[in-house]
Amino acid sequence: MTRPPAVSVVVPFYNRRNEVARCLDAVLAQQLPDAVTMEVVAVDNGSTDGTRDLLASYPVRLVDCARRGPAAARNAGIAAAQAPIVALTDSDCVPAPDWLAHLLTPFSDPAVIAAGGRIEALSMRRGVAVYFEERRFLNQEKLFRGSYCYPPFVATANAAFRREVILAAGGFDESLRVGEDADLCWRALDGGGAIAYCPRALVRHGHRDTYREFFRQAMAYGEGAARVYARHRQRFGVRRPVDWENIIYLARVPLEILLRAVVCQTAYKRRSAFYDAIWRTGFTLGRWRGSLRNRVAYF
Secondary structure: OOOOOOEEEEEEEOOOHHHHHHHHHHHHOOOOOOOOOEEEEEEEOOOOOOHHHHHOOOOOEEEEOOOOOHHHHHHHHHHHOOOOEEEEEOOOEEEOOOHHHHHHHHHHOOOEEEEEEEEEEOOOOOHHHHHHHHOOOOOHHHHHHOOOOOOOOOOOOEEEEEHHHHHHOOOOOOOOOOOHHHHHHHHHHOOOOEEEEEEEEEEEEOOOOOHHHHHHHHHHHHHHHHHHHHHHHHHHOOOOOOOHHHHHHHHOHHHHHHHHHHHOOOHHHHHHHHHHHHHHHHHHHHHHHHHHHHOOOOO
16 A cells, blocks of 8 residues: 655746756655655646646646646645645755755654745856845745844745645735745744744755846845735834835945946956846835835835
8 A cells, every 4th residue: 555645745837848857856856764755746837838748757746727826836736735744846946855854854843834944046157146146035044034024934945834734824825926935924823833944955946047037036026025015014013114225225326336346356246236236126116016006115
């Protein structure tokens, strides 16, 4: 008789043929204790690039999700999962061989309802990817400890939850494209329990490496932050959070770009103010747009 899986790994994907294959290869190569069984649920979010055909030969369960968005895709995978623990990673990520073994360790404590592991850059060949890593935008330890106005949560690029807790909380909010992990974590924690940080559970993330993708990601993060704030403002401790440091920096960014271009000795450092300008401009515009759409002041 086949043992039921102890953990279900859910990987949503949309038109990432090469990336999802690389991710699933790493997931399927996990080094687990003999007593731990695993299933892999790959969720197709409407791909049109042949990814599904490529994965037909993989020992994974393929699930379809017609509604677009990472939250909807994760919900579809969680609904199909058969294990009491659901681990989550993204199709542009590559878990280390011992990722899952370490990520499961905190669940020996029944009070732990979710855990998150370390997230590092998969590649830093482009300056914007180096900047993203240096600024620690996906630093799980920082998210776990709480950052600017944000209560602690775990990012779903490298996370695991008790399945019953996700279902009791109503799953991911499918109307959110960014911030859905924070939203779920906070709602789940309302029911009691704790989250844990696992520094040895490593996932490498493919950071955006073009200016256009970098700017669009910054805008999405900003708009998502405002929307999540609108839903959870009582958790933030302030009613009108204004990032004055960011606003002041944007006012002097032309001078900063010129100064670093003259003073800094490496090509990356000379361009770092330009990367700052792209990210901060996109993030600020996103926050303003999100504030207007959600009728809050979160600048």
